Amino acid sequence: MIGVPMFFVRTNGCNLRCRWCDSTYTFSGGKEADVKTLLDLVSQSQERWICLTGGEPLIQRDAPMFVHGVIDLGKSLLLETSGSLSILPYTFSKRVVIDMDIKTPSSGEERRFFTNNLGYLRDTDYVKFVVTDDIDFEFARKFITEHNLPCEKILQPAWGTDMKWLVEKALDLKMDVRVLPQLHKLLWGEKRGV
Numbered sequence: 138m139i140g141v142p143m144f145f146v147r148t149n150g151c152n153l154r155c156r157w158c159d160s161t162y163t164f165s166g167g168k169e170a171d172v173k174t175l176l177d178l179v180s181q182s183q184e185r186w187i188c189l190t191g192g193e194p195l196i197q198r199d200a201p202m203f204v205h206g207v208i209d210l211g212k213s214l215l216l217e218t219s220g221s222l223s224i225l226p227y228t229f230s231k232r233v234v235i236d237m238d239i240k241t242p243s244s245g246e247e248r249r250f251f252t253n254n255l256g257y258l259r260d261t262d263y264v265k266f267v268v269t270d271d272i273d274f275e276f277a278r279k280f281i282t283e284h285n286l287p288c289e290k291i292l293q294p295a296w297g298t299d300m301k302w303l304v305e306k307a308l309d310l311k312m313d314v315r316v317l318p319q320l321h322k323l324l325w326g327e328k329r330g331v
């Protein structure tokens with residue numbers, strides 16, 4: 138959802154250790170906040186969209202309560218997840234949009250995918266493949282060919298990977314995908330909180 142202003146809630150902790158993780162600072166530290174406090178902040182924010190991200194937000198015990206609370210406030214929520222845990226509890230509303238990674242071989246975590254999630258995706262959701270090289274590209278191409286995914290498919294060049302190379306490969310093969318950059322990194326580099 139590039140270009141949509143969002144209020145960010147970033148949880149700490151992750152059950153994976155992707156080789157190219159750019160959020161390792163979330164693996165420790167952070168500040169305890171209860172759901173009510175977070176929902177108060179959400180209700181005071183100007184943004185219509187809330188982004189729940191991490192780390193891995195689904196390891197948080199209260200994640201379902203928070204997501205229900207956001208929807209009850211009349212807002213919409215983008216849930217960014219690694220795909221290693223069930224997304225089923227978050228599919229109760231189309232105002233929850235799920236942005237789910239399918240981890241590629243370069244992550245070192247591709248075997249951690251919770252395959253039942255493929256059956257929970259809706260046409261309003263996204264799956265995202267981070268691509269670093271030909272092996273990742275071929276993995277994504279094969280995965281998309283073999284699974285009848287109902288949602289949008291996104292290829293994202295890992296930071297430092299040539300986006301033109303990736304766009305041309307996807308165009309050559311007439312793949313039904315969008316190739317999108319990490320806009321926040323193009324704009325602000327490694328700055329946190331954006």
Ligand code: SF4
Pocket residue numbers: 151152153154155157158159160161191192193219
């Ligand atoms: S799932 Fe995300 S936060 Fe966790 S290690 Fe992988 S890239 Fe980092």
